[in-house]
Amino acid sequence: MDFLRPASWEEALAAKAEHPTAVPIAGGTDVMVEINFDHRRPGHLMDLNRIGELSEWQVGPDSVRLGASVPYSAVMENLRTELPGLALASHTVASPQIRNRGGVGGNLGTASPAGDAHPALLAAGAEVEAASVRGTRMIPIDDFYTGVKRNALAPDELIRAVHIRKADGPQQYSKVGTRNAMVIAVCAFGLALHPGSRTVRTGIGSAAPTPVRAKEAEDFLNAALEEGGFWESGKIITPSVAKQFAQLAAGACNPIDDVRGTAAYRRHAVGIMARRTLGWTWEQYRGAGRTLEGAA
Ligand SMILES: Cc1cc2nc3c(=O)[nH]c(=O)nc-3n(C[C@H](O)[C@H](O)[C@H](O)COP(=O)(O)OP(=O)(O)OC[C@H]3O[C@@H](n4cnc5c(N)ncnc54)[C@H](O)[C@@H]3O)c2cc1C
Numbered sequence: 001m002d003f004l005r006p007a008s009w010e011e012a013l014a015a016k017a018e019h020p021t022a023v024p025i026a027g028g029t030d031v032m033v034e035i036n037f038d039h040r041r042p043g044h045l046m047d048l049n050r051i052g053e054l055s056e057w058q059v060g061p062d063s064v065r066l067g068a069s070v071p072y073s074a075v076m077e078n079l080r081t082e083l084p085g086l087a088l089a090s091h092t093v094a095s096p097q098i099r100n101r102g103g104v105g106g107n108l109g110t111a112s113p114a115g116d117a118h119p120a121l122l123a124a125g126a127e128v129e130a131a132s133v134r135g136t137r138m139i140p141i142d143d144f145y146t147g148v149k150r151n152a153l154a155p156d157e158l159i160r161a162v163h164i165r166k167a168d169g170p171q172q173y174s175k176v177g178t179r180n181a182m183v184i185a186v187c188a189f190g191l192a193l194h195p196g197s198r199t200v201r202t203g204i205g206s207a208a209p210t211p212v213r214a215k216e217a218e219d220f221l222n223a224a225l226e227e228g229g230f231w232e233s234g235k236i237i238t239p240s241v242a243k244q245f246a247q248l249a250a251g252a253c254n255p256i257d258d259v260r261g262t263a264a265y266r267r268h269a270v271g272i273m274a275r276r277t278l279g280w281t282w283e284q285y286r287g288a289g290r291t292l293e294g295a296a
Pocket of ligand 1: 093104157159
């Protein structure tokens with residue numbers, strides 16, 4: 001196995017163009033497991049750790065540009081206000097050691113349906129900045145996941161950064177696992193209220209071949225909130241609306257039975273998490289969040 005160590009982004013792109021099957025390694029918390037268990041033996045490993053810009057982030061007026069290798073711990077410590085959903089999701093990843101090494105770029109590279117960043121990225125609205133020697137393109141997060149552990153990157157492309165909309169309202173993340181730490185999601189749910197556009201976005205993890213949004217549930221809730229004047233009044237969401245939202249969210253799942261849980265359990269749990277995260281975010285919106293947004 002050859003080891004490539006590009007010292008700059010340009011060198012990394014050139015190396016990836018020359019060796020499209022080279023496997024990039026950032027934190028290594030997925031790659032090293034695969035190599036150690038002999039699930040993967042790439043001809044070339046490409047270490048991205050000398051490229052400092054991949055571990056940096058910039059906060060813009062509307063979005064955060066998060067370098068592909070920014071570790072989860074940095075998101076939790078520095079971007080809780082701008083990216084509350086992703087910060088909450090980051091908090092549920094593994095252990096402090098893994099959170100200090102692993103990051104969103106690696107989560108996207110692996111594209112496991114159980115990756116914790118995905119529901120938060122889907123709910124917030126994100127774009128993946130992918131680059132190659134041919135140029136740079138922005139991939140909307142909705143188009144990024146193409147199959148089980150497959151993504152929309154071309155063989156010569158690398159992820160440079162992820163652009164995530166700054167929160168304009170409350171966001172929540174909920175995860176079911178067998179315990180509170182060091183656990184892969186049995187299933188997970190992210191929800192973001194966007195009072196600016198009066199919309200709600202969702203993300204479901206580990207309950208379909210890819211991370212998905214619960215689009216029918218979103219459409220139903222968006223219409224119900226609009227018709228009922230909920231955004232202006234901030235009144236409590238009617239239980240029947242919350243129930244219908246939860247049912248539609250459960251219906252968006254296409255889960256399998258596996259060692260972590262049955263398909264029926266996953267569907268049920270996603271419905272519960274949808275209702276809970278809606279309740280939590282709406283309470284936040286009705287309270288301090290809504291006053292701060294000046295939406296009253
Ligand atoms: C004990 C343990 C517990 C874990 N628990 C969780 C958990 O609770 N939740 C969770 O979501 N994950 C968990 N993981 C998985 C892993 O930590 C995450 O997926 C993490 O986000 C991977 O990031 P990384 O930087 O370590 O990626 P790496 O292992 O370096 O890379 C992962 C994949 O992404 C590709 N890649 C990396 N950077 C780029 C780039 N810039 N451009 C293109 N491709 C790239 C790599 O080639 C590889 O295919 C766990 C792993 C371990 C070992």
